[in-house]
Amino acid sequence: MSASVKQGPKGWSNTAIAIACLAFFSGMIGLAYASVPLYQLFCQVTGYGGTTQRTQQASAQVLDETINVRFDANTNGIGWEFKPKQRQVQVKIGETVQIAYEARNFGSAPSTGTATFNVTPQAAGAYFNKIECFCFTETTLGPGESLDMPVVFFIDPEIVDAPELKNIKTITLSYTFFPVDDPQPVAQSGAGADRTTTIR
Template identity: 65%
Template sequence: MSVETSKRPARNNGNVIVAAVCLAFFTGMIGMAYAAVPLYKMFCQATGYGGATKRATQQYADRVLDRAITVRFDANIAGVPWQFQPVQRSMTMKIGETVQAQYQAVNKFDRPVTGRATFNVQPELAGPYFNKVECFCFTDTTLEPGQTLDMPVVFYVDPDIVNVPELKDMKTITLSYTMFPVEKSKPVASSVPVKGSSKTISNTEANLGG
């Protein structure tokens, strides 16, 4: 046996080990990426980062400024067969004042459809100062065929927004929602025993008479 031939198995084993390490690293990175999605969503909701509105810890601001600001409302759909839109396109209120806006959804499909809304604020820097007290976002909503639903959002603009140099002269904020479809998981069939037999059938078969 030559020296070159004897080295070949060791070289092949080394390649296998390197490939296994790379695969494990790649799989781990994918897992971390998927885990980061819900964590990033929670981070955005808590801080307003990336244009996400901030969840209010109180219903009212600690003060109301004698200065008005206009909030524009935007609605989009992404694959859900609904008509989804704000009841009014804009609203002007005082900074720090708690107000309620209304969105409306209509199911245009011939069967029940479940949707879920995400949101953001423009400009992005205003996200941490847009405090929502009540919101339909990230909540699964099912509409029957032809059903219409009013969807309120209660919010206020934090007076501290005027202390931010980039935002102190801002007069308009845009609140945007996007509605996505939600696929409901199908029930898992379970087995029930057949009388007088060791045979079992699924619940679906039992309901259909076996």
Template identity: 65%
Template structure:
């Protein structure tokens, strides 16, 4: 004798609700996955989390007597055939002082190659106080065969860094750039004009003279 299993209507409704919630949660997770990268990048730029430096349009209005050493690091990835390096490995500046450093990139290949740079600062917490006025980061760059390009970066360390307990005794900050290959032909961006700065040969000057 066959018996039919009767399902309580309330149980059926409850199962449908649970299934609906699960589907909505799954869809939401997919949406969050697509949004995670730009949201994370925005978060890093605002907070300096992960060693992300800050972009500013003006110079510091305070300069402290306290000094900090800035070290410069250069890397390439993805098989990009460039010789990429800082002109000077480090420089000592006063906190709040606007300074200029230079990197150079040379294409070692017999054809035009294309790259784009990302960056970070260590200690990571210092990223929120490392302000770049001008830089070559995230700019699509084309180098002809054998071409060498000068790449300046203008920056200062926010004086408020001395008010952060974890950073008040920091003596060295490292600015690191990594160039990776990209496709397509893009013009090399010209270096913008800037005001009086300290260069990495410890002399004052003007960008673009």
């Protein structure tokens, strides 16, 4: 007489339930790992949370309307001085503009950092387009080394058609530099490949 197989809810065997649970937990772990890059992609596409856009082409249209862009700089856990070289510029909407930030390593050893960024008001992130930015790669500074870091950007002319930004006069671009514990080799990250460095 053959042994009977124990049945779970609705006639499921214990083995089938175990396999289903394992598949569920494996899927949850996969989603956890995928959630960060998916969230970043969502923010980049939509501008959610003040995330700016990245593009390789300048705007095909420049309007007569102008807007003020302010620049903010912060550090978190890294021994650098970090500041914008200009606190504010007035630009035409659609005009390609280059500004620069400056960083200096006050430490006694080389240090590598990476910058996070956002704009306020957050709804403006979908219309703030960067062509070039130091935030695209990691930055390494030697002891006492300083570096001018350009940002090339434009404000998408479609911003004038956004009802929630109808009365906006100023956009603030903010960066925060964090230390990188395990920096990528220069050959992989491209960091420092085309930068101009001055020792002060």
